[in-house]
Amino acid sequence: MLDLSQLRAFVTVAEELSFARAAERLNISQAPLSRSIAKLEHEIGRSLFERTTRRVALTAAGARLLREAAPLIKNAELVGRTVRHEVADRHSTFEIGTTSLALFTVLPPLLETMQERWPALTPEVSAMPTDKLVSTLAEGSIDAAFILLPSYHEVLEIHPIRVEQTRLAVGPAHPFAKEKNVPLAAFANDTFLLHEREQAPAMHDEVIRLCEAAGFRPKVRQLKPGENCIGLIHAGLAVHFVWECPTCLFADKLAFVDLEEDSPELTLAAAWRKDDASELLEPFKNIPRLAEEAML
Numbered sequence: 034m035l036d037l038s039q040l041r042a043f044v045t046v047a048e049e050l051s052f053a054r055a056a057e058r059l060n061i062s063q064a065p066l067s068r069s070i071a072k073l074e075h076e077i078g079r080s081l082f083e084r085t086t087r088r089v090a091l092t093a094a095g096a097r098l099l100r101e102a103a104p105l106i107k108n109a110e111l112v113g114r115t116v117r118h119e120v121a122d123r124h125s126t127f128e129i130g131t132t133s134l135a136l137f138t139v140l141p142p143l144l145e146t147m148q149e150r151w152p153a154l155t156p157e158v159s160a161m162p163t164d165k166l167v168s169t170l171a172e173g174s175i176d177a178a179f180i181l182l183p184s185y186h187e188v189l190e191i192h193p194i195r196v197e198q199t200r201l202a203v204g205p206a207h208p209f210a211k212e213k214n215v216p217l218a219a220f221a222n223d224t225f226l227l228h229e230r231e232q233a234p235a236m237h238d239e240v241i242r243l244c245e246a247a248g249f250r251p252k253v254r255q256l257k258p259g260e261n262c263i264g265l266i267h268a269g270l271a272v273h274f275v276w277e278c279p280t281c282l283f284a285d286k287l288a289f290v291d292l293e294e295d296s297p298e299l300t301l302a303a304a305w306r307k308d309d310a311s312e313l314l315e316p317f318k319n320i321p322r323l324a325e326e327a328m329l
Contacts, residue, residue: 040102041172042069043081047099050089060167060184062231127313128157128175130166134276134301135179138195139320146316154313162232170304177317182300183235188307192321195301197276200289204269210288217292221249226271228256239297240274247294263287 046055056063074081081095091099131140144156159175166178171186182193209215230237244251254271256262265271267286274297303320
């Protein structure tokens with residue numbers, strides 16, 4: 034059975050005739066996109082694209098599938114949005130996707146505002162990586178989201194609302210745990226804990242860039258699903274760039290080191306679909322304006 038996500042990936046590549054541009058539109062890396070297309074070709078039993086080092090072109094089977102799949106994808110997205118909004122109107126639900134940064138910053142006052150305006154409303158909050166938030170919001174499975182930049186999708190309205198400077202979190206027994214203004218080069222022998230690049234490409238690349246600018250190529254440990262980030266840092270197995278939240282659980286088990294150099298920044302943004310006219314989005318859409326007024 035064909036999967037809508039595979040068809041959406043195929044249609045995007047067919048429209049762009051470029052795996053690189055299609056991956057950028059879908060906010061994923063090229064590797065999972067190529068795997069999705071290969072799986073689709075295997076299931077159909079036909080090649081969908083002719084690939085050379087210079088060009089990507091549709092085969093006859095690909096052109097036929099595009100004629101069938103493109104309207105199917107648009108209709109599926111429309112049906113999903115319509116049904117969910119009808120359910121939202123009747124059952125007072127509103128689904129918000131969020132990163133962990135928003136959970137402790139902009140989300141609580143937003144929920145309070147929505148509760149005051151619509152007492153019967155029950156917002157449902159789901160935390161997930163930014164790449165998943167973008168695709169889930171674009172396909173209409175959630176109503177709005179807080180994401181990290183840079184992110185892009187052609188159907189989304191995205192507004193930056195907050196910039197957080199990160200600090201380097203280390204275990205309490207780390208030699209520099211109680212030091213201030215430490216050069217990044219001092220951590221050349223440490224292992225840097227990073228999320229998979231496709232989940233947070235900007236942060237991943239910026240950490241590598243800063244380390245190389247400091248004179249070393251960092252040893253990297255990818256954070257695996259289910260691994261405890263706090264536990265790994267506390268045990269001295271890795272260091273990690275984080276935003277320091279005074280209300281975060283277990284934050285007292287870590288030490289936060291200020292660097293001599295600039296550290297990576299996390300830019301939080303509010304996002305919703307451009308064609309979504311639901312009145313439940315109004316408080317959400319006001320957040321960028323309120324943030325701008327607060328900075329004046």
